[in-house]
Amino acid sequence: MAVRIAQCTIDVEDLDLMVSFWSAALGYEIERGDDGSAKLWPPGQPSASSPSFWLQGSGTAKRGKNRLHLDLVADGDPQAEVRRLVELGARHVDVGQSGTEQFTVLADPEGNEFCVLDSAPTR
Incomplete structure (x- = not known):
């Protein structure tokens, strides 16, 4: 099960x-x-x-870094999706990325971190 x-x-x-x-x-x-x-x-x-x-x-407001977050995948161009999400109110955040990741870290308008993946996870 x-x-x-x-x-x-x-x-x-x-x-x-x-x-x-x-x-x-x-x-x-x-x-x-x-x-x-x-x-x-x-x-x-x-x-x-x-x-x-x-x-x-x-x-109440969010406190601290999320211990669990969403990893989202775009239907099309991931960077175009990142731009759209930022226009909706998301913002880029630094949680210690190196700059070589295959994802972009954003936070929603209340600061909840989530990632937009460059491609869907595969096995």
């Missing part, structure tokens, strides 16, 4: 800001809760392997 990732949950301080960023970044559909949270769903009829995102209002 094994488990799979069904959902990614992010504690957020500014729900509206983060819903705007992550729904545009991922192209996901928004379902707002009445409890200060929002669910982001993959568009159309997602497969069981497409995780949803739950943005959970925490009312």
Whole structure:
């Protein structure tokens, strides 16, 4: 037996800001809760392997470097995707990269680090 990732949950301080960023970044559909949270769903009829995102209002700012982060892969040119994400509100961050990595490290508008990979992982 094994488990799979069904959902990614992010504690957020500014729900509206983060819903705007992550729904545009991922192209996901928004379902707002009445409890200060929002669910982001993959568009159309997602497969069981497409995780949803739950943005959970925490009312507190992020502290320190993430211990777990997302690695995203672009449908097209990864550097064009990095530029698009920066235009949406992401920023470049330095977490100790050497400059020869096959990914770009960004942070969302609240400082949560994530990477845009140059290509999808392979075995």
